[in-house]
Amino acid sequence: MGKICPLMGPKMSAFCMVMSVWGVIFLGLLGVFFYIQAVTLFPDLHFEGHGKVPSSVIDAKYNEKATQCWIAAGLYAVTLIAVFWQNKYNTAQIF
């Protein structure tokens, strides 16, 4: 394990840790807002084709974006675990 740990120095791992925490929070909340179909997020749904869009398509789009955000939040949670593990191998503590 001598070469693998630590891949990141103390500052890099601390920065990535903060970004991961914020990613989980931000994307998690954004997923919630997409799920409850916030009106202000309507322009961010991209619809292919033109013409009339039935409300079922809009609902599906909102759900798709919500899922997308939540999966990204999950990926950030995984990153947080990895980075936290890296941070433990650094003798110098940033916080």
Add this chain to the structure above:
Amino acid sequence: MGSLSRSEEMRFCQLIVEKDAAFNIVAEIGKQPYVQFKDLNPNVNSFQRTFVKDIRRYDEMERKLRFLESQIVKDEIVIPGRVDTGDYTILPTSELNTLEGTLTELEKDVKSMNDSDSQLKANFMDLKEWDAVLDKTDEFFQGGVDDQAQEELENLDEEGAVPRVEKGPVNYLVGIIRRERLNGFERVLWRACHHTAYIRSSDIEEELEDPGTGEKVHKSVFIIFLKGDRMRSIVEKVCDGFKAKLFKNCPKTFKERQSARNDVRARIQDLQTVLGQTREHRFRVLQAAANNHHQWLKQVRMIKTVFHMLNLFTFDGIGRFFVGECWIPLKHVEDVRKAIEVGAERSGSSVKPVLNILETSVTPPTYNETNKFTAVFQGIVDSYGIATYRELNPAPYTIITFPFLFSCMFGDLGHGCIMLMAGLWFVLREKNLQARNIKDEIFNMFFGGRYIILLMGLFSIHAGIIYNDMFAKSFNIFGSGWKNPYNASEIEGWINRTEHGKEMLVELAPEDAYDHAGGPYSFGVDPIWNIAENKLNFLNSMKMKLSVILGISQMTFGVILSFFNHTYNKSKIDIFTVFIPQMLFMGCIFMYLCLQIILKWLFFWTKEATVFGQIYPGSHCAPSLLIGLINMFMMKDRNAGFVVDGGKVNGEYREVETCYLSQWYPGQSVIEMILVVIAVICVPVMLFGKPIHHVMQQKKKAKELHGNATVRANVVSDSSEIVLNGGSKKEGAAHEEHGHGGHEDESFGDIMVHQAIHTIEYVLGCVSHTASYLRLWALSLAHAQLSEVLWHMVFVTGGLGISGTAGFIAVYVVFFIFFVLTISILVLMEGLSAFLHTLRLHWVEFQSKFYLGLGYPFVPYSFKTALQEAEAA
């Protein structure tokens, strides 16, 4: 008011102490930052002062400490503790003498250890090279190099290339050269010996350390075969030129070389042992020194500080006492007295020191007592100018107005949260971060401003809620006041009639869509504006008006503060001829404008209504305040009312052609004329009020002097002595009655020019500063638009816009980029920009209304300050 509203009262004091007790007394005073000594020997240069010898002595000790510190740092030993531990006790003289001896011996020890270490290293390298030479030489001969050389050289003889005059045995030389010089060396040698030298080389695998520079270098061993003594001298010269090292005593036989190598290796082993022990000893010595280094440095710095302060003192007439003069805050005079008594007790002096309060006409230094929270705001104010003594200090108001104005420009709930969390981290981890003694300049700047960052974050959250803005998105907490006025069939019809690919804009007319009875969104901007096409039109109008109101409020507050300065200075003429005209000028024009803005917001809407007793047809007739203000000054004739008299014709009012320029309340024309007249009258009052008052004072004074002459004439008839006494007494009385110290010498011309400048500055300043406050809107607009660009162009286009499995990865990657850009551009760069603009609004627009800033700071003598400088070094 609180202690921060004005600078502290200062007293000019004289300190008289016995010579023997002076050091201890000044040392006791230095434990608290309450005394600023005045230099009583300004004409004496630094090298002729009383305690130069002592200062040089402790300077030498400090130099030794710096040398030891550099050695400690070089060996990567950590110096524990800090210089400033809060304990400011100076050691007794005997211990200081011991310390001096210890430092001298330590320096000598470390230097001799350095020298012996260098010598040992040089010896070590020499032995290493010798070992390598022996090793490679054996390699050469085992490979049969000598036979080849012999054969080669004999062939040269047979071919007649060299005359047969010299025919001796073949000899060889061995040496070491740096690897990068080897090629040049070989070429030069070949030519210098006329192609009769036979050279071979071999690299040394191990890197050898250069004793001089300490860096690792690659070296090679070379062997040269040659014939004749003349060749030998040539070879030696070339070796000198290339700094190659010859080993002339290399043994000739294998057995001797083997024996020499064994001997060398044994000596290398011994040297390594000695080197290790030397280093270990050096480490232990430096470790012990490191454990005491900060305490020693603290003592030396404190003592030097005391001697520097004593150099400001002078002697009394007898020569037995020291006399010092200093400024002390009034509320700390007793503390200083106690410190002096403690110092005297420690000296065992029988004579009690004296601290007299003297009267002086010199303006005292300005001292504002701050704590870690208020220091940053006081620093902002002091950067503009130190307050004049006892002048009203803007810092307490800056604590709220600065973060508030910053948030008007920076307002975003998300960015405010980020800034708040950064501030919280600085504040909550305050002790930990201080203990680490980080020396990065940028970090220290942010850390020093941690409380202002915290407040700016809080206020930005508040502004974000009002603007309803969070990462360029709105949030709906209280329920929007707008609703969809159209039914489903209408919408269906529009969709069917719309061409393919064309987006349709639907108008929400306020009369139908806005819930007027229910009232507006409870707190802040209605979230409907976030998706409105005319969002900017609405927000710009609102924010501009808000900027004007806030700006005029702050400027008015500044003028009100000037009233307290005038009251404190007991200057009634300033109140009547400066403050009141300024308030009237501000009120008649700019406060009136603010009032109009608020009334327009409250009473004018899109529906037909009767406003202030006049019929208002609709929003196209809403009064234009800016043009109205211009017309107000130009005294233009304006129509009364929005519609022509006579009631409705065919169900509609007949409107005045330019109804938005009409008078919108009864008697507006008369009222505005009165306001303009008052404002115009205020200008000459500000301009000529003080000069006229000065002239009247001068005349009054001249009249009294005339009366004095009369009295003198009457007394002449009695006797000459009575005349003299009576005259001087009267003059003294007259002088006391007109006690305006500064104004006595000021001429009418000076006052006139001074007042003209101030009046012009104020009048023009009101106009330009009001326009200057529009930056609150401008920066807020820039911030919001940048935020929107980041959201739409980076996050949505690059991340959320992608569907499917790639979308997950895209959001994951692009969010990181989006957020790094958010922090670096929107929080840091935009934050810095808003900070600088807030700074200007406070320094110029606000403080110019009341603040002179002509003082000089109180710089107290304190051990804490001296030790902090030592720590930063």
